[in-house]
Amino acid sequence: MASAPKQGQTLPRMPVVVPNMTAPSNDLKLTAGGASNMNENANDSTNETTPDVWDTEMQLVSSLAKLQKMEAMIHQLRTLLPERLLEPLAPIVNPKAAAGRPAPKSPQMLYEQLAQASRAGVSEVQEFQSMWRSPEMKAVWDRIDAQIKENGGRMLQPTGTWEQDYDTILAELRKEEQIQSDQQQRANEELERSKIQATEGGWRAIVEGFAQKNVPGVRVLPSQNEAAVTVVLVKAGMALKVDAIAGQDGNGVPDWRVSTKTQQGQTPSKLEIAVVQCLNARPRQWDLHYLLDMISSYSNIKQAPCLKCNRMTDNTATLPTIRKPSSVPQQATPTWEPYHQACIA
Structure with a gap:
């Protein structure tokens, strides 16, 4: 049997040497x-x-x-x-x-x-x-x-x-x-940003294209006065506002920030706050279509159990407020999987 390498030994990475x-x-x-x-x-x-x-x-x-x-x-x-x-x-x-x-x-x-x-x-x-x-x-x-x-x-x-x-x-x-994978991903995202900049109609065209999908229980309302979108989740009884903010990369493509939209004098619920926190922690902050698709996944939040524990509520009586994308081969958009915060901690 071969002996193990000595402690502290410098081990060159290349080339790979097949044992003699x-x-x-x-x-x-x-x-x-x-x-x-x-x-x-x-x-x-x-x-x-x-x-x-x-x-x-x-x-x-x-x-x-x-x-x-x-x-x-x-x-x-x-x-x-x-x-x-x-x-x-x-x-x-x-x-x-x-x-x-x-x-x-x-x-x-x-x-x-x-x-x-x-x-x-x-x-x-x-x-x-x-x-x-x-x-x-x-x-x-x-x-x-x-x-x-x-x-x-x-x-x-x-x-x-x-x-x-x-x-x-x-x-x-x-x-x-x-x-290398991270570098390739950044290059791909930069290419996608360039396509967004070249899109005729800008962010409004993206919103209109998403609205044409007619996602059940989801209403998308673009603002007429500012770069903002209101998304109403009818079944969930929740309304969210999406605002454009200055992009971190400084390439002219804005990032998008989500906030709760409640009636005057009302305080956002714990459920709404948890959903907004998850949405704002997403990757691809600049990708409005990605964000709208993620928001729409919350339309059935009161009917979709946690994928891990298969329960609607956890020990703190909280619904699955986390959404994680599960890429499916040959599928353009991700499938959003619901989880409790405690189930993925």
Whole structure:
């Protein structure tokens, strides 16, 4: 088994190094390049493997990280029998080796300690089995079998040392992937803002287009004197006002802020305040159509239970005031899912 990387070791992110392997019959070293060639040969000669698992660096590093974790789990499982399973007996059988731990005060206490150790051991074994039999690891085992077949049936042997900490590399890859995703999202949003600026009729055209959808229980009323929209949710008994404010990006496209619209002298209800807070915490503050669609999702707030607990009210008798988008493939607008605040905290 390969040993774990030393603490404090500097671990370069690139390139990904496949652990060196040696063929026992002729002591030829299989380098990363050699492994790549064998992978190509295996792809050409067998249909039993899953080549797409190896298409990206992320997938390769993820598989190597799992192998490292499984090796650590194997080392841990080796201490399960007899040491850890029978550890509650140590103060009785060998008090000197028990490091001052007191012996169980009763047979019942000893039984409970042994049972707890047994349950913990079974859980460890089940976790290892689950990882071993996972779809991703099955693809790894299939690839190794294909490489052994291509190598004339010779078992490839590790050199005994992991050259990289692949769990650390995987975390860095995911961080970089998230950064790239955020950059792409910002670029897409900038393009959408440009389209809004070029839209004939401006924000009024967006409001009119949304009103033509005739969402049941939703009335959209654009202001004639200012850049503002009143949205009336008939079934919910709620009216909200949407005002244009200066955009944070300074590109000429305004952001939109939601407030309650109550009759003079009336105080907004806790429900209305909670809804407004959720609406103003949304992403895409500049996207008026996105906001109107989100507001319309509250039209059935008194009939839509929380998606997590499947209840209308939580322990504080509060309705599901949170709306989270759930993107559906090939669907232009998101599906808004209701949640209680406590259910997503």
